[in-house]
Amino acid sequence: MKLLEGKTVLVTGASTGIGRAAAVGAAKAGADVVINYHSRDDEAAACVAEIEAAGQRGLAIKGDVAAPETATEFVVKAVEAFGKVDVMVSNAGICPFHSFLDMPVETVQRTVQVNLLGGYFMCQAAANQMVRQGHGGALIAVSSISALVGGEYQTHYTPTKAGLHSLMQSTAIALGKHGIRCNSVLPGTILTEINKDDLADEAKRKYMEARIPLGRLGQAEDLAGPIVFLASDMAAYVTGAALLVDGGAFVNLQ
Ligand SMILES: NC(=O)C1=CN([C@@H]2O[C@H](COP(=O)(O)OP(=O)(O)OC[C@H]3O[C@@H](n4cnc5c(N)ncnc54)[C@H](OP(=O)(O)O)[C@@H]3O)[C@@H](O)[C@H]2O)C=CC1
Numbered sequence: 001m002k003l004l005e006g007k008t009v010l011v012t013g014a015s016t017g018i019g020r021a022a023a024v025g026a027a028k029a030g031a032d033v034v035i036n037y038h039s040r041d042d043e044a045a046a047c048v049a050e051i052e053a054a055g056q057r058g059l060a061i062k063g064d065v066a067a068p069e070t071a072t073e074f075v076v077k078a079v080e081a082f083g084k085v086d087v088m089v090s091n092a093g094i095c096p097f098h099s100f101l102d103m104p105v106e107t108v109q110r111t112v113q114v115n116l117l118g119g120y121f122m123c124q125a126a127a128n129q130m131v132r133q134g135h136g137g138a139l140i141a142v143s144s145i146s147a148l149v150g151g152e153y154q155t156h157y158t159p160t161k162a163g164l165h166s167l168m169q170s171t172a173i174a175l176g177k178h179g180i181r182c183n184s185v186l187p188g189t190i191l192t193e194i195n196k197d198d199l200a201d202e203a204k205r206k207y208m209e210a211r212i213p214l215g216r217l218g219q220a221e222d223l224a225g226p227i228v229f230l231a232s233d234m235a236a237y238v239t240g241a242a243l244l245v246d247g248g249a250f251v252n253l254q
């Protein structure tokens with residue numbers, strides 16, 4: 001029996017990167033998968049094709065997670081298609097690198113709306129559905145190593161990642177009585193679209209690589225296993241936890 005057999009998994013921000021790797025990983029583990037995405041129709045369709053190639057049902061629903069109604073619509077459409085929601089992977093996020101002193105107000109507001117409030121409303125909508133179903137579930141937030149450490153050009157971003165980590169701790173308490181487990185993964189530096197430009201700077205890329213005991217930057221697929229584990233019954237007694245997936249970067253002081 002596969003780890004996620006019989007489960008319906010929802011993943012936000014899954015047209016590319018970590019979300020897509022999580023969606024495909026869940027399908028390979030036996031789940032039907034519904035993905036949310038914001039703009040890249042072709043990439044979302046390609047993700048659904050990968051889910052189907054793994055032998056599972058897939059569905060893509062477009063929507064901006066910054067709007068609270070996107071969350072309710074996502075859950076309603078997932079239930080219409082596949083009958084239930086067992087797992088929500090709240091992953092959609094942005095990180096427009098910018099210096100602190102001249103940070104535009106709109107950049108701060110948009111980053112908080114997408115990363116933190118988007119995650120909040122997605123998890124709330126999924127949790128309400130899970131409570132109605134009456135057989136528990138799992139929420140997994142894609143937080144970051146940045147929940148624990150700062151970034152000079154990420155002053156608007158790191159608080160959103162700390163917020164998601166905190167949200168999973170509080171929802172673990174609020175939802176434990178319903179059998180809903182709430183955990184976060186904390187990726188380190190993972191090569192995706194979000195940091196393509198930032199890591200095009202050769203010096204910065206080499207510096208980041210040198211900080212990692214395992215000797216390489218992460219790939220989106222490095223998150224699939226940890227997310228599938230937290231979604232699965234193998235993690236039945238794991239809630240309120242945060243799992244660093246960073247090649248050891250966080251512990252590498254000297
Ligand atoms: N890469 C890294 O080093 C790390 C990333 N993370 C976190 O992982 C998550 C995924 O990032 P990553 O895979 O790297 O980045 P990508 O840029 O590759 O993927 C981002 C995904 O989020 C979607 N998205 C962006 N804005 C919205 C929105 N408003 N509504 C719905 N979907 C949206 C994108 O959709 P579309 O393309 O269709 O617009 C895309 O599917 C983020 O939360 C990020 O903060 C955490 C730690 C490290």
Ligand SMILES: C[C@H](O)[C@@H]1OC(=O)[C@H](O)[C@@H]1O
Nearest residue numbers: 095144146188189194195
């Ligand atoms: C986008 C960044 O490269 C990435 O995002 C994070 O959350 C990590 O801390 C990295 O800085």
